[in-house]
Amino acid sequence: MAAEGRVGTVGAIRAAFDIEKRPYVRAFMALALLTLIEIQVPGLTFLAKQIQIAFLVAFAITKASIVAAYYMHLRYEPRVLAYIPLVPIVLLAGLVISITLR
């Protein structure tokens, strides 16, 4: 079977190499940096509240995407797996939009 071929010796070595190279620490640095920047935003009083909210939401989405992609391995899994959380995320987006547009 083709699937069995993937777990041969060469495949296992390649998989180990891929796992060793995954940039978990770099992802962490990005998360820490974004958090450090993020907590400064409420102090930027020259920015309108709506602008602050837009920045903060963008930061949060970016951080969550980094965790999902690297730590939850969505970047390394078959793409079809990402469709599972995508469904409730679309519903959540609809909920938030409906609340904010009231």
Added chain:
Amino acid sequence: MSATEEPVPEHSGGEHGHASIWPLVGAMGLGVAMAGLGFPVDVKLAGLVFNLRPVLIVAGLAILFTGVGGWMYQDARGHTIGVVEGPVEDSLLAGISNRKIGMWLFLASEILFFSGIIGASLALRARQGWVFPNWPAPGAVLNVPLTALNTFILVTSSLTMVEALRGFELGKLARGRAFLLATLILGITFLSIQVSEYRILFFEKFLTPWPNPIRPDLADYGTTFYMQTGFHGAHVTGGVVAMGFLNIKAWRGKYDQKNHEAVELVGLYWHFVDVVWIFLFTIVYLI
């Protein structure tokens, strides 16, 4: 195939499978507890009205703990999960184990759960307009620097969790165990700081989950704050319990390069809790 024939992998989806009654027991217990939390249940008996809400909550939690305990006991007795020996599963999605699909489906339901809670908070705030004139400014009531530190701790625990998994994947078991222990310690630290924060908010700043006469202006704020952070804290607590169990099994040598799917699945849950906190920190503390 008889039960004594060995090469059938435990996770093959065959007739032996992993069917266990205990997760269902735990889920039912949680359902009963949540029903008690969410609905007033009054029973009239001999002219007296009895409030069954506390009974439902306590009974539900007792059933939940029984289910979780039974599940762990069964797992510790040898009905292990996580034997990864190759593409032997007839999974629903090619290349992805059924357990991982199950965990992602569970996490999808959790997204809906937190959507409801966060949505309720946003709806309350949106009533006042988007500059929130009657909502305390960031840092006015809550301790943002302390919570930023706690956020950092939780994010760090995600790193240690994924490094623990990498350790097991590469067969570096000591590294895997060490990072798993670090994750447990960081999780407990996060919870300890949150409990400390709750104590200060409740007793010193009079931020309560219900309206109180000292700070009536914080009624909605307090309710949404405790509901969002409390349910998240409950999830972290569940994760810490699972992490403790993983640690015990790991230090007993139950996980190795081929058998570590449990570490990955608990890791997925742990990272999800981290993702939820990323949004809660933004919504509750910074906006």
